Amino acid sequence: MTKAPQEKAAALASNIRALADAILEQNPMHRSFLTAALANITPDELSHLERYLDFCRQRGLTIDYLAECYLTIVGDTLREQIYFQKHKKYRYSSFAEVADNVYFNDEYMSFYMYGLAITSFLWPNHLALFRFFRDMLPRDKKGAYLEIGPGHGYFLLTAMERSAYTSFKGVDISETSIAQTRALLEHFGGGKKSFELTCMDFLACDLPENGFDAIVMGEVLEHVEEPERFLRQIARLAKKDAHIFVTTCINAPAVDHIYLFRTPEQIEKLFADCGLKIKSQLIRPYEGKTLEESLQQLLAINVAYVLERK
Ligand SMILES: C[S@@+](CC[C@H](N)C(=O)[O-])C[C@H]1O[C@@H](n2cnc3c(N)ncnc32)[C@H](O)[C@@H]1O
Structure with a gap:
């Protein structure tokens, strides 16, 4: 039997709960999206997300940092969507234009990859x-x-x-x-x-x-x-x-x-x-x-x- 959203929310493990709180503190507009997202995940997937967050914390990353990683992707994607709707093309078309800012920029790439792992859930x-x-x-x-x-x-x-x-x-x-x-x-x-x-x-x-x-x-x-x-x-x-x-x-x-x-x-x-x-x-x-x-x-x-x- 599927759990009611409230029951499921109550059962959220501590790292996920802390992440959701940190995301909403940094971006209150994300509430309805996040509520729907958490209702869409199975208990098994929630436990996988929880253990992923636990792994990150064992690496010394804070929940606030992980929320920032996730919201960086949310914000960057929104900005590029606006550009795309206006110009009908992606902003960049060559590897050279993005490589140094993304793949070879350790600070940004770290944000991006931790954030992307979280969007996978x-x-x-x-x-x-x-x-x-x-x-x-x-x-x-x-x-x-x-x-x-x-x-x-x-x-x-x-x-x-x-x-x-x-x-x-x-x-x-x-x-x-x-x-x-x-x-x-x-x-x-x-x-x-x-x-x-x-x-x-x-x-x-x-x-x-x-x-x-x-x-x-x-x-x-x-x-x-x-x-x-x-x-x-x-x-x-x-x-x-x-x-x-x-x-x-x-x-x-x-x-x-x-x-x-x-x-x-x-x-x-x-x-x-x-x-x-x-x-x-x-x-x-x-x-x-x-x-x-x-x-x-x-x-x-x-x-x-x-x-x-x-
Ligand atoms: C958007 S991430 C995808 C991560 C993961 N596979 C997923 O599906 O969520 C793209 C990854 O491809 C790597 N990548 C991009 N161009 C590549 C290339 N020419 N050779 C090998 N890896 C590349 C990037 O560094 C990055 O880690």
Whole structure:
């Protein structure tokens, strides 16, 4: 039986309660969004968020800092949405324009990645992607798992905890992301399964062709100038029956989104051109809108795909 929102709120663990209070103290306008968000999370997901916050606190981060991380993403996204509605394009279109302010700026990137981990639980669109990832992940397949752009590391940790893959590799261009992922995996997964993290541009990596049984790339395609090169590289590195999982977004501005996808069809054609076939998909329109309305009104749509090599 699902709990009434009040009962659920009363049962909130202490870190989540403190985070919600800190967010509302810094931004009282966020109340109705946050109330709806907390009502949307299952008790199991709440316990995962609680343990994530606990991990952060053990790293010496305060709840006020984490609230600030989260609200930085909320504020930055709102500002970019206003720009996007006015200009019908993302503010930046090249990696060079965003790299120093985002990926190579430790202070900002730390904010961004802790904040993004929290949105994975609190934003209904991000939570839908995370659930799809978790539910589609094969539970009994063995072999090598590769993740491109693990960022905060929570997807990679989930794969280590829920799947039977035997080795785990993460590649990320940002030192800050690599450090956050490493700390998370060492905290929760250390010693149980082997993992290797490399700070590098995925396109510059020398990885074995046909070498991976699973390849995951969450929220990276919209951050790069030539998404087709990433997809071709994935198709080259994947074994014939590998589990391939990719998420991206459409009309979804953010400080570092540089490649604008305008329709799901555009993304799906790109997969086909790059030697990838769709096995299942999640198309998540803007909250409260249909797909058609979201497309017409240029509102953010999130998409996730399970793919295989053609
Ligand atoms: C928005 S975060 C996504 C984090 C996580 N995968 C998720 O879905 O929530 C994007 C990550 O991709 C990394 N990234 C961007 N360009 C990259 C590249 N060329 N090679 C490897 N990583 C890259 C960034 O540093 C960042 O950690």
